[in-house]
Amino acid sequence: MKWKKGLTLILFAALLLGSLSVAATSHAESVLDKIKRTGKITIGHREGAIPFGFYDKQGNWVGFSMDLGKRLVEELEKKFGKPIEYIKKPVNPKTRIPLVANRTIDIVMGSTTITLARDDVIDFSIPFFVTGTRLLVPKGSPIRDFPDLAGKRVGVARGASANIKGLRNAIEEGLINPPCDMLLFDDHTKGFLALKQGKTHAHFTDASLLAGLKQKAPNPENWEIVGRLLTYEPYGFILPENDSNWRDCVNAFLIRRIKSGEFYKTYDKWMGPQGEVPIPMSEEFKTFLKVQSFPE
Numbered sequence: 045m046k047w048k049k050g051l052t053l054i055l056f057a058a059l060l061l062g063s064l065s066v067a068a069t070s071h072a073e074s075v076l077d078k079i080k081r082t083g084k085i086t087i088g089h090r091e092g093a094i095p096f097g098f099y100d101k102q103g104n105w106v107g108f109s110m111d112l113g114k115r116l117v118e119e120l121e122k123k124f125g126k127p128i129e130y131i132k133k134p135v136n137p138k139t140r141i142p143l144v145a146n147r148t149i150d151i152v153m154g155s156t157t158i159t160l161a162r163d164d165v166i167d168f169s170i171p172f173f174v175t176g177t178r179l180l181v182p183k184g185s186p187i188r189d190f191p192d193l194a195g196k197r198v199g200v201a202r203g204a205s206a207n208i209k210g211l212r213n214a215i216e217e218g219l220i221n222p223p224c225d226m227l228l229f230d231d232h233t234k235g236f237l238a239l240k241q242g243k244t245h246a247h248f249t250d251a252s253l254l255a256g257l258k259q260k261a262p263n264p265e266n267w268e269i270v271g272r273l274l275t276y277e278p279y280g281f282i283l284p285e286n287d288s289n290w291r292d293c294v295n296a297f298l299i300r301r302i303k304s305g306e307f308y309k310t311y312d313k314w315m316g317p318q319g320e321v322p323i324p325m326s327e328e329f330k331t332f333l334k335v336q337s338f339p340e
Contacts, residue, residue: 075150075283075290080124087113088135088143088152088282092233094256095314095321096155105132108314109153112301115310116153119297136231137203141166144282151294152282155253157206167287168280169294170336172307174329175252176273177210180239182266187246189271190214193224196245199235202228207249210275232257250277256321299337307333 079085089110090097097107110132117130133149140156143149144166158168179198181187187196200207208226215223227244229235235247236257247254251269258267281298283291301307308325315323 074287076293079120079128079150083126084129084131085117085120085151086131086133086149087116088133088140088149088154089113090136090154090231091134092136092231093155093253094260095319095323096253096256097153098256098260108310109155111310111313113153115301115306116151116294116297137201138230140203140282144284147284150284150290154282155250155279156282157250157277158280159206161205166285167283167291169283169291170298171278171280171332172298173252173279174332175250175277175279177207177249177275177277178251178254178269178273179271180236180247180249180254180257180267180269181245182239183268185245185268185270187270190219190274191221193220193246195222195224197225197227197243199227199229199238199244199247201232201235201249202230204249206275206277211248214274236261252315252321252323255323259321302333302337 073081075085089105089107091105092098093107095107096109097105100106113132114130117128121128133143135143135149135152135154140152140154141162144152155173156162156168158171162168179187179190179193186192198211200211208228211220211224211226214220227235227238229238232247232249232253235244235249238244239247247257251273254269258264258269261267281294283294298307301310311325312319314320315325
């Protein structure tokens with residue numbers, strides 16, 4: 045009977061090693077290899093981050109990042125010589141990083157700040173946008189800058205760790221004294237709704253997103269963006285950790301769009317003078333983009 049037990053253990057060990065080998069191979073598969081094998085790519089986009097990803101009056105899911113997503117798929121179709129199915133997945137500040145970390149999503153093209161803490165669990169593309177955090181308040185509000193938040197209620201998106209950290213630092217450094225009360229919301233649209241309802245005194249996030257919320261409000265003249273730029277927020281696309289081939293592919297895609305001038309046309313469509321949310325591109329920002337555009 046001993047030999048049967050021994051054989052059973054050997055078979056069990058072989059099956060275990062085989063399953064681990066398959067799991068390791070599956071996990072090691074590059075996103076590029078998966079796209080080629082399946083003919084599909086899953087891209088995460090925001091639904092309430094104007095002008096990066098949002099629903100227009102006709103109910104169409106549109107935005108700056110949506111346009112870039114479409115062009116990325118076209119580039120992949122050209123690369124692999126076959127149609128690639130573009131699967132759009134809604135994400136918010138709370139879900140965007142976990143969904144890429146567990147490889148449910150291949151890339152998030154939205155409005156995510158690159159931070160060292162986040163870079164520990166996922167990777168980023170080169171920065172494609174730069175902004176900073178400010179405050180959205182009702183027109184005529186006594187809140188004009190961050191010290192005026194003392195004792196007030198401030199809305200922040202849950203999962204927007206860079207924003208939350210910036211506000212906490214301002215409190216710890218004594219800029220907001222006594223401290224403000226931070227209320228967390230699943231996304232910025234819900235935070236803006238709370239501000240409209242008087243549940244908060246201000247909403248805090250990136251100035252570009254605040255501009256989008258204000259621009260798309262029924263009465264934009266009733267709102268204003270105030271305060272200094274409290275933090276520096278460079279945006280990058282979220283990518284899975286340890287997949288350099290996929291990261292290089294995305295970076296090359298961005299660099300080619302910048303060098304060809306296509307990136308600027310897309311920017312102008314959404315953030316130019318006649319765009320959805322006019323956000324002038326400074327000369328410093330243009331220089332920043334050029335510096336990142338490595339030679340072929």
